Amino acid sequence: xxVQCSSCTEKRAVLKRPKTGHSLCKECFFWAFEEEVHRTIMxxxxxxxxxxxxxxxxxxxxxxxxxxxxxxxxxRHNYGLELMLLSVDEGITGYRDDSLETVQxxxxxxxxxxxxxSYKELYGWxxxxxxxxxxxxxxxxxxxxxxxxxxxxxxxxxxxNRICTGHNADDIAETVLMNVLRGDIARLCRCTxxxxxxxxxxxxxxxxxxxxxYEKEIVLYAYFKKLDYFSTECIYSPNAYRGxxxxxxxxxxxxxxxxxxxxxxxxxxxxxxxxVKMPVQGSCSRCGYISSQMLCKACMLLEGLNRGLPKLGxxxxxxxxxxxxxxxxxxxxxxxxxxxxxx
Amino acid sequence: MLPACGDNMAAxxxxxxxxxxxxxxxxxxxxxxxxxLAGQEQPWDIKQLLVWIQRNLLKERPELFVQGDSxxxxxxxxxxxxxxxxxxxxxxxxxxxxxxxxxxxxxGG
Ligand SMILES: [Zn+2]
Ligand SMILES: [Zn+2]
Numbered sequence: 001x002x003v004q005c006s007s008c009t010e011k012r013a014v015l016k017r018p019k020t021g022h023s024l025c026k027e028c029f030f031w032a033f034e035e036e037v038h039r040t041i042m043x044x045x046x047x048x049x050x051x052x053x054x055x056x057x058x059x060x061x062x063x064x065x066x067x068x069x070x071x072x073x074x075x076r077h078n079y080g081l082e083l084m085l086l087s088v089d090e091g092i093t094g095y096r097d098d099s100l101e102t103v104q105x106x107x108x109x110x111x112x113x114x115x116x117x118s119y120k121e122l123y124g125w126x127x128x129x130x131x132x133x134x135x136x137x138x139x140x141x142x143x144x145x146x147x148x149x150x151x152x153x154x155x156x157x158x159x160x161n162r163i164c165t166g167h168n169a170d171d172i173a174e175t176v177l178m179n180v181l182r183g184d185i186a187r188l189c190r191c192t193x194x195x196x197x198x199x200x201x202x203x204x205x206x207x208x209x210x211x212x213x214y215e216k217e218i219v220l221y222a223y224f225k226k227l228d229y230f231s232t233e234c235i236y237s238p239n240a241y242r243g244x245x246x247x248x249x250x251x252x253x254x255x256x257x258x259x260x261x262x263x264x265x266x267x268x269x270x271x272x273x274x275x276v277k278m279p280v281q282g283s284c285s286r287c288g289y290i291s292s293q294m295l296c297k298a299c300m301l302l303e304g305l306n307r308g309l310p311k312l313g314x315x316x317x318x319x320x321x322x323x324x325x326x327x328x329x330x331x332x333x334x335x336x337x338x339x340x341x342x343x
Numbered sequence: 344m345l346p347a348c349g350d351n352m353a354a355x356x357x358x359x360x361x362x363x364x365x366x367x368x369x370x371x372x373x374x375x376x377x378x379x380l381a382g383q384e385q386p387w388d389i390k391q392l393l394v395w396i397q398r399n400l401l402k403e404r405p406e407l408f409v410q411g412d413s414x415x416x417x418x419x420x421x422x423x424x425x426x427x428x429x430x431x432x433x434x435x436x437x438x439x440x441x442x443x444x445x446x447x448x449x450x451g452g
Contacts, residue, residue: 003429015426023429061364061448170448219364219419219448220426231365231447246449250416 007032014224018214018257026224033221037209038073044194046207049080051161054204056151057085057114059102062166064229065218066210070164071110084158085110088150089118090143091126095235102230109228117154119146123302131236134310139236141314142305145297149289155204167208170215170249173260176267177245186278192267203290214260285325294321309338356380356387358441360396366418366447371402380437389420390433392443407449419446 003013003023011025017032024032040046047053055070057063067085074081087103090096100116107114120126123146131139155163172192179188190196195207210218222229252259272278283289284296291297297313303324304312312320323330330338360376367374380387380395390412397405408415413433420427421444422435437443 002425012425013429014424016428215417215448216419219446223363223421223444223446224424231363232368233365246417250449254416 015217015220018216018253019261021257029217030221030225033213033217034069034072034076037069037213038077040194040212041073041079041209044207044211046164046195046209047079047081047162050082051080052082052084052159054084054086054115054151054155054158054160054163055112056163056165057087057103057106058166059087059099059106059230060166061219061222061227061229061231062168062171062210064102064106064227065222066164066166067106067110067112068225068227070209071112083112084160085112085114086151086154086158086160086163087114087116088147088154089116089120090147091119091128092235093128095232096127098232099230102228105228115154115158117150117157119150122146122150122153123298125302125305127236130305133305133308136236138310138314142301143236145301145313149296149298152202152204152289156202160204163204163206164209165206166210168210168213168215168218169260169264170246172208172211172267173249173263174242174245176263177249178242179267181245185272185276188267188270189272189278192264202288212261212264294325300324304338309335311338352382352384353386354439355382356437356439356441358437358439358443360400361442361444362446363444364419364446364448366408366445369403369405369408370400376400387437388433389422389427389435389437389443392437393433407447408445414445415449417447417449419448420444421446 005011005013005025005028006022007024007028011027013023014026015029016023017029053070055063055067057067067083070081070083073079074083085103085107087100089100103114103116106112118126127139127143130142134142151163175191176188179185179191194211195205197205221227249260249263279292281290281292284291284299285294286299287296289296289298293300295303300321301313304310304314309330320330320334357377357379360378362370362374362376370376378400380392393409393412393414397409401408406415408418410416414420420432422430423442424444427435
């Protein structure tokens, strides 16, 4: 009972597209997927000719497909971009070192220059060492905050004009949900943006060419193209909160495939009353990175690590910023609250 | 459709199972399995295959692979390199030499 491709009507269909319900053969699927990313890029005016663009590469499925498609579209449609790969080494033995090997193979397969920046050289700490100090709670907070800045620092070193990341439709829908569940209005407004302008010193503009690409299609694209990607879960407990949002969305998607895009559209169309107070973005008085507080999140986390008070950057200890900047000692009570939990 | 063959037992079905995208981690990291399903009166379908996999191959955290009597949402199934959604999903009847692939999309990118 093979189903014929609804586009060329000649070959056997290999997948049913979640977005459109169309049944397509391999070749028609590749073309449709690639040209949709191209239309996303054109409609969002994501790049300008002559720009140097870093592809954030983790070795996973999304960034591997992104690198492949960006290289292909840059040639097919003459974007005139100079592409390179930018990877972050978090210092997680048995996880990141393996996935970085995948990135190194990708570098050869796609013939793109590769730059790897590490937490160790940027912050003086590997994730292994951080987990040793703080345990398996809040480690994803450290990793997420550090990665965001690490990409910017790497991009500055490479003097690129822009970073593109492999965030797909499923990721963005998850983030919309998580921000709703947390009541984080500022992030909710930002998270559906397909690109961000430079928000200040040290922040490189970013964009998400796979914003409307379904995870199912990304995985099948990689599978049918036999792309080389790495898939293992991080050895340090997965981000549990995101995990729940993810499971919930996947359950919805199995009943109604358009659920993913629908959630994104809901996020895009939210408008916030003028009277809602939004955090004012300034810059960190220590490192200059964008921050709505006196110290940026990374500097607070780092200060906490270096002082043996890992909870310093977790939660909202804004009152302490002034003390830390002026090197005043913390009270005993303040220190006690910020120490790692004793088991 | 082939004519029904009375109450004869059908021959055993030899198939290849593949796990990828991180799903192999639930199977001792083994990506490819050659298996033979014993002959039975009714033809094997994917629904029965999932029960068989759970009993005979799945090593850990079954909740990451099955949900109810189907695969967990987020696991893609390919039957002879075609999306199972085109092939009848759980009702697809296995043929000798079929290749069934399970790919997890739940792992980071
Ligand atoms: Zn076709
Ligand atoms: Zn800072």
